[in-house]
Amino acid sequence: MTPLVDVAFLLLTFFMLTTQFRPQEEVTIVLPSSNSEFKLPESDVMTVNVAKDGRLFLGVDSQILRGRLFGKENELKASVHVEKNQLANYLIQARTMNPKLRTVIKGDKEADYGTVEDVMDILQKTQITRFSLVTDLERSTPQ
């Protein structure tokens, strides 16, 4: 019995320490799949979410930065709805607060390409020329 309890508690502490409670998502995004092997970086990530209906949500992974960027009341949200014409402002502000931020676009696979194109234009205008697209790993590889 005792070794069992030992192992159970060992695993329990492991999972308790490694788990990160994700703040609730504002929108559900169904990711497109790809065969890319690059992993999403763990920290210093700024996410531009493009919802299915074309709305944009901006999120940063650190709670402190979220508080400074979007105000105290939005601190616990994973991402905040921003208008397209406000996005550039937020991007510049976020990058001046933390220059190490890496930008990723997380688009719903059903989202209009036009919206994503606009977002990429905005990124280029704000001198963010390196960014990543978040995808799921493709299960099967169709030839």
Next chain:
Amino acid sequence: MAGGEVTESRTHEKKGKKRKKGRRLGIRNDLTPLVDVAFLLLTFFMFTTTMSRPQTMEINLPPDPNAKVEIAESNLLTLRVNAKGDVFWNYGIESPKRIEGSALRAFLTEKRSTNPKMTALLKIDREGKYEMMVNMIDDFGFARIDRFSIAPLMDNDKALMAKVQS
């Protein structure tokens, strides 16, 4: 506590001994509820934790939006995607030809191996889906085309595609 017991056993030797024996035998912790709770929490954390991080595709844009790249027209493979997701390809100023999405990967690999200097230009309809772009870039990656341009799809491109389709 131990000290107290010692004095007790000295005064009433018989009684103390008896009690001591009884206590030692009686202490047997039932660990089952503890284990239950431990496993419950364990399963909770196991299910809530997200182990796998999502994949990403990296894109580098030219820092200067007006950057001009000179490419021989014969090396420029233009891929146009219309709103329905049909893919059309052409070299230079040839008229576009339609290609099935499933054949695209083999097609790109073949084009790339026959002409290593080839550059791809990707034009996607604004009304198309984001997934189309991801699929196209994924196919580029598969064919090892690591330099490509993305350009907006203009009205004349749409007209070209409509002409081929009809």
